[in-house]
Amino acid sequence: MNRLKIACVFGTRPEAIKMAPVIRALASRPEIFDVRTICTGQHRELIAPLTDWFELDVAVNMDVMTPNQGLNKLAGKLLIEFEALFSEEHFDGVIGQGDTTTVFTSALAAFHKRIPFFHVEAGLRTFDMKFPFPEEMNRVLVGRLASLHFAPTDQAAGNLASEGVTSDSIFMVGNTVIDALNFTVDKLPATSASDGRDSKLILVTAHRRENFGEPLERICNAIRRIAINHENVRFAFPVHPNPNVRKVVDDRLRGLQNVDLMDPLPYPVLVDYLKRCDLVLTDSGGLQEEAPALSKPVLVLREETERPELVQLGGSILVGSSEALIYDSVAELLTNSIRYKQMVVGSSPYGDGHASQKIAEHVHAFFERSKTA
């Protein structure tokens, strides 16, 4: 039997992290799958260490990024690149993840070439096209283009069903980020949770477009006040390279002795911080999923989230960018151990760490079914 040739596409840091275990699961069955890994390079520098850590062979590197390029120019270039790739090589299927311009254009290009597209992390919705922008539109459009939808939770699967996606194409498998996290925790040397320190460690990340400008200023003001008023607290803040983030963070937080501003951390180092920290303050999607898997409460620096499951379980609170709410919520969790324990959920609502194996099986079954159809 001919092997199934599958293009696995990613372009940004979170896509590389969440696609890595899928690529490894497909590649672990070489008698069935011939895997080709395609990187569009949307976050080129952040991705190179990830492909090493997860031991991925990238077959195609696209070079599409130029400074201050608009979304239409990026999408146009990517469509042309995918058109050329899918014309030069025969692919049986294309698989991509999430809500970026990379996943949208690869799904559209696959559709134009009549190649089935499989969507990892399908069905996330805020129901507001402006937040997050342009990601909410990207995921809705990919929801129309995909042949199989791998939903991370029951709610995500329900969102797809209510949009009219046929139920036999939706599979609730969990989020592959938990597979990536487990792989990483297993590969890391063991560290103790507190490291023997008597201070509290708070991990912070903030980079979403919706927070650029005044919201990020308010977030930094709150962190500054906490750092000054609570000397037993340390902040670890890997700062996103985007100048919209870097300038505001530097202006407000540089020079505080208990705030460590760092370059973006390699994934294993980030996971090590996550293991050792007491609390996470973030607008990142991935960190909202990873933190509960390591029993860490999350304050979400967004007004809405497409990950309501953790909020519903009490493991995260939407604090948005309100300086007062961020300050008060952190202060309460630092001083009220009962409240803190209430926010430590027993297990992650985002998966059991076996999503990628399930995805590989469903992709195989899809082609077995189409042979008999």
Ligand SMILES: CC(=O)N[C@@H]1[C@@H](OP(=O)(O)OP(=O)(O)OC[C@H]2O[C@@H](n3ccc(=O)[nH]c3=O)[C@H](O)[C@@H]2O)O[C@H](CO)[C@@H](O)[C@@H]1O
């Ligand atoms: C609108 C929205 O929510 N969209 C999300 C967005 O992803 P995101 O918000 O999760 O993106 P980031 O925060 O950049 O990445 C997070 C990952 O990076 C790791 N990390 C972080 C800091 C660091 O210094 N070093 C690291 O290694 C961290 O542990 C985590 O795993 O796009 C994805 C792609 O489609 C979607 O899946 C996803 O819905």
